[in-house]
Amino acid sequence: MSALTVALDIMGGDNGPSVTVPASVQALSLLPRLNLILVGDLSRCDALLRQHGLLSHPRVRLLHASQVVGMGEKPIHALRHQKDSSMRLALELVKSGEAGACVSAGNTGALMAMAKCVLKSLPGVDRPALVKGLPALGGKRSYLLDLGANVSCDADALLQFAVMGAVLAERVEGIAHPKVALLNVGEEEIKGNDLVRHSAELLGQCPALNFIGFVEGNELFSGKADVIVCDGFVGNVALKTAEGVARMMADAVGMGGRKRTFIGRIASFLLKQRFSNLNPDQYNGASLLGLRGIVVKSHGSANERALCHAILLAAGEVKAQLPAQIADRLETVLSDRDQ
Amino acid sequence: MSALTVALDIMGGDNGPSVTVPASVQALSLLPRLNLILVGDLSRCDALLRQHGLLSHPRVRLLHASQVVGMGEKPIHALRHQKDSSMRLALELVKSGEAGACVSAGNTGALMAMAKCVLKSLPGVDRPALVKGLPALGGKRSYLLDLGANVSCDADALLQFAVMGAVLAERVEGIAHPKVALLNVGEEEIKGNDLVRHSAELLGQCPALNFIGFVEGNELFSGKADVIVCDGFVGNVALKTAEGVARMMADAVGMGGRKRTFIGRIASFLLKQRFSNLNPDQYNGASLLGLRGIVVKSHGSANERALCHAILLAAGEVKAQLPAQIADRLETVLSDRDQ
Missing domain, CATH: 3.40.718.10 (Isopropylmalate Dehydrogenase)
Incomplete structure (x- = not known):
């Protein structure tokens, strides 16, 4: 050893x-x-x-x-x-x-x-990317990249992100043939901007990738894909939005008026237990790939x-x-x- | 009348x-x-x-x-x-x-x-935009646009979105001098892509707008800005991500194993009460401005x-x-x- x-x-x-x-x-x-x-x-x-x-x-x-x-x-x-x-x-x-x-x-x-x-x-x-494992349904983990290392990307960069994310999911998380998706505004092929449509072509033609198409923002935590690829601007907004909502819900549910109620405390505890991955204070760490x-x-x-x-x-x-x-x-x- | x-x-x-x-x-x-x-x-x-x-x-x-x-x-x-x-x-x-x-x-x-x-x-x-009021801290409402009507935008379009969102916040929500922000990956002026930096210049020069600079994804629900402007790709991902997290948390908190626990039911109820705006089943409606x-x-x-x-x-x-x-x-x- x-x-x-x-x-x-x-x-x-x-x-x-x-x-x-x-x-x-x-x-x-x-x-x-x-x-x-x-x-x-x-x-x-x-x-x-x-x-x-x-x-x-x-x-x-x-x-x-x-x-x-x-x-x-x-x-x-x-x-x-x-x-x-x-x-x-x-x-x-x-x-x-x-x-x-x-x-x-x-x-x-x-x-x-x-x-x-x-x-x-x-x-x-061409460009290293920042990646993080998100908690997903069924106790799974989905890797989202890029999270802000590159605020504007081309399709070649997104292909590289896809390959790097897939290797991470495979080697560190132990997922065989990880499912790779592109983050988009709809699931249909005609949806999205030029970048995602062009990237979808590239990823679809790559035999080393198990490319499953598009996912939308509401599917980031669904476990539908093991690796979700987007440019760093979009990924940063999505991750921070998710953290913001999780924090707001955990905070608000724990407040009954100015003081925390008994039930509120328990609800807040449950939320913290289940969604610790979304709390940057716990299970933190983003990798630069x-x-x-x-x-x-x-x-x-x-x-x-x-x-x-x-x-x-x-x-x-x-x-x-x-x-x-x-x-x-x-x-x-x-x-x-x-x- | x-x-x-x-x-x-x-x-x-x-x-x-x-x-x-x-x-x-x-x-x-x-x-x-x-x-x-x-x-x-x-x-x-x-x-x-x-x-x-x-x-x-x-x-x-x-x-x-x-x-x-x-x-x-x-x-x-x-x-x-x-x-x-x-x-x-x-x-x-x-x-x-x-x-x-x-x-x-x-x-x-x-x-x-x-x-x-x-x-x-x-x-x-030039381009109509889709807008929705998000629940924000302190019982406020923040308008986010565009939510997907335009998946690629220039700075002129973002300026128009800002003006339209400000009029909506003022006339429908009754907010005097609504605070307008651009959604970005950081709060510093040097952060972001060309679009947001150029748009920030345009919005900052517009005397009809109360432009307060950048907000990040985790601030969408903070009430810091009354109107938050971005292109339709980013806005759609942010809104759907927020809905996805809210739904996942509300679902998961209500489940203790396969059956809902008593506390889980209460926590879920509290979440539904407080975050009904994030649930597309209630208080729904996006305006095409x-x-x-x-x-x-x-x-x-x-x-x-x-x-x-x-x-x-x-x-x-x-x-x-x-x-x-x-x-x-x-x-x-x-x-x-x-x-």
């Missing part, structure tokens, strides 16, 4: 080390094969690391970083001027092969820009349990050797098209 | 006259100023109309139509070959001025195509109460003289731009 090594940017997120350090302890105890490289300002974190027994943990390596990328930093500034930041050094560890994946709860734009610059795209990938390395973005406001989940997600992708699997599949798809 | 006359396509919707006829009775009893023109196959509906006392109701006129537009009919076929359909005749009544508005639960594509052809666009409107007449599309699966709401919504728009108000405001906006 080989080790799974994840580099964690311990400075990232709204609460930084006070969340990332205890989350590391949780992840280490849950996954005995996990090794962590904790990257951050070690002088600031010394007491916290000591308190959690991480200064001399057999499966933990510490790496000092003199800079921290701020949550409001412009990506281009971070890219140019924060080369000794915890985020950047964690990505460099993936590039050098010392870590199999990087996890950060920091600035999304900066992480995407740095990841593309440090790790580079896989052959056949299409790079020569694994990068998982945790929600900035993640709590310990949420961040621990993002670490375990990254470890699962390392175990599945996701980048190599994606590269192989894309090579097949592209050589099929060229013939 | 002048009468408000609405033409109702009684053949439209999944259940046709068995829903539309009793819904008419409900609407007539709730709104004493309402006159209805019921348009449909009178020979087929005779018994039902008699049963509900509508054959000789003082505020009801009946108009026979020999054709019915099927729910699966292609819009272009309906437009060319169904000129004596209940949908078409109801629209013609608006054109001739005999009715102030048309309500139909029939084929959406056919209704939009026929409405544009029969009623024509107002001066200054920008035409020389009022057209309200009811959900195809609307029940009596839902269809009654769509009729009352149409009557409210007649009372507010919505098309004339929109035309006036657009004239002002366009003349400001030309100066």
Whole structure:
């Protein structure tokens, strides 16, 4: 059994080390094969690391970083001027092969820009895409991509997203022949804009994909498709809309006037139990697919349990050797098209 | 007090006259100023109309139509070959001025195509838009448009949508200086695609609009904006996603294993009470704005109460003289731009 090594940017997120350090302890105890490289300002974190027994943990390596990328930093500034930041050094560890994946709860734009610059795209990938598993009926999981890495896309990009999402569903979720759909405004072939109609042709002609056609917004959580593909603008709006509705319903059902009623509390509890996947505080982690390395973005406001989940997600992708699997599949798809 | 006359396509919707006829009775009893023109196959509906006392109701006129537009009919076929359909005749009544508005639960594509052809666009409107009031925090209502009438739009179209939505919020909802926002993937000015960035410039320069910038998907139900503007592809996905999540949560919370638990039933009841606006069965009705007449599309699966709401919504728009108000405001906006 080989080790799974994840580099964690311990400075990232709204609460930084006070969340990332205890989350590391949780992840280490849950996954005995996990090794962590904790990257951050070690002088600031010394007491916290000591308190959690991480200064001399057999499966933990510490790496000092003199800079921290701020949550409001412009990506281009971070890219140019924060080369000794915890985020950047964690990505460099993936590039050098010392870590199999990087996890950060920091600035999304900066992480995407740095990841593309440090790790580079896989052959056949024009644009890396952000993907997340959504809870679906029957306890299933549906992967939605892109979630905002690319606000305008062409059909070739959507084909690549489809292939990458299918490999993820297959290798990490264990779904054989995952059903792939395009997100559209109707199920009929004549519906939609030029992008989805053209993309439907491309996906339908790809023998490596189990393309089932279009799904609509109300089917995102139906389990009808295992992988749902759209451009990053649409995917971001859909995901945030879903989170907004879920949060509004959970909040409102728990309120009877100004105080929570007894029944309201129970209803709210039930909702939280069943729809924790839609709550960014729990089971969080979006993967940036299409790079020569694994990068998982945790929600900035993640709590310990949420961040621990993002670490375990990254470890699962390392175990599945996701980048190599994606590269192989894309090579097949592209050589099929060229013939 | 002048009468408000609405033409109702009684053949439209999944259940046709068995829903539309009793819904008419409900609407007539709730709104004493309402006159209805019921348009449909009178020979087929005779018994039902008699049963509900509508054959000789003082505020009801009946108009026979020999054709019915099927729910699966292609819009272009309906437009060319169904000129004596209940949908078409109801629209013609608006054109001739005999009715102030048309309500139909029939084929959406056919209704939009026929409405544009029969009623024509107002001066200054390139594309009519579909709009719906969403429930928002604090008991507010936020209008989202376009919901799918236009799957690709330019910035000029989005400016027109913004003006039309603002007039609707002002005149029908009674909101002074409604706050108008663009739906985007982030709140910063640098975020988004070319369309939203260019549209933000146009909306920001328009003195007739109270433009507050961008909102994200999770803010659709926050009450932050009274009018939220996007292209029809994005709006359709957002609305259907919201409906899908709401339905999934309401369903799942009511299920403890295969049977509903007591608490589950209560939670489900609370959800239904509070989020009935997200359930297309209740408080339904989307307005097609920008035409020389009022057209309200009811959900195809609307029940009596839902269809009654769509009729009352149409009557409210007649009372507010919505098309004339929109035309006036657009004239002002366009003349400001030309100066």
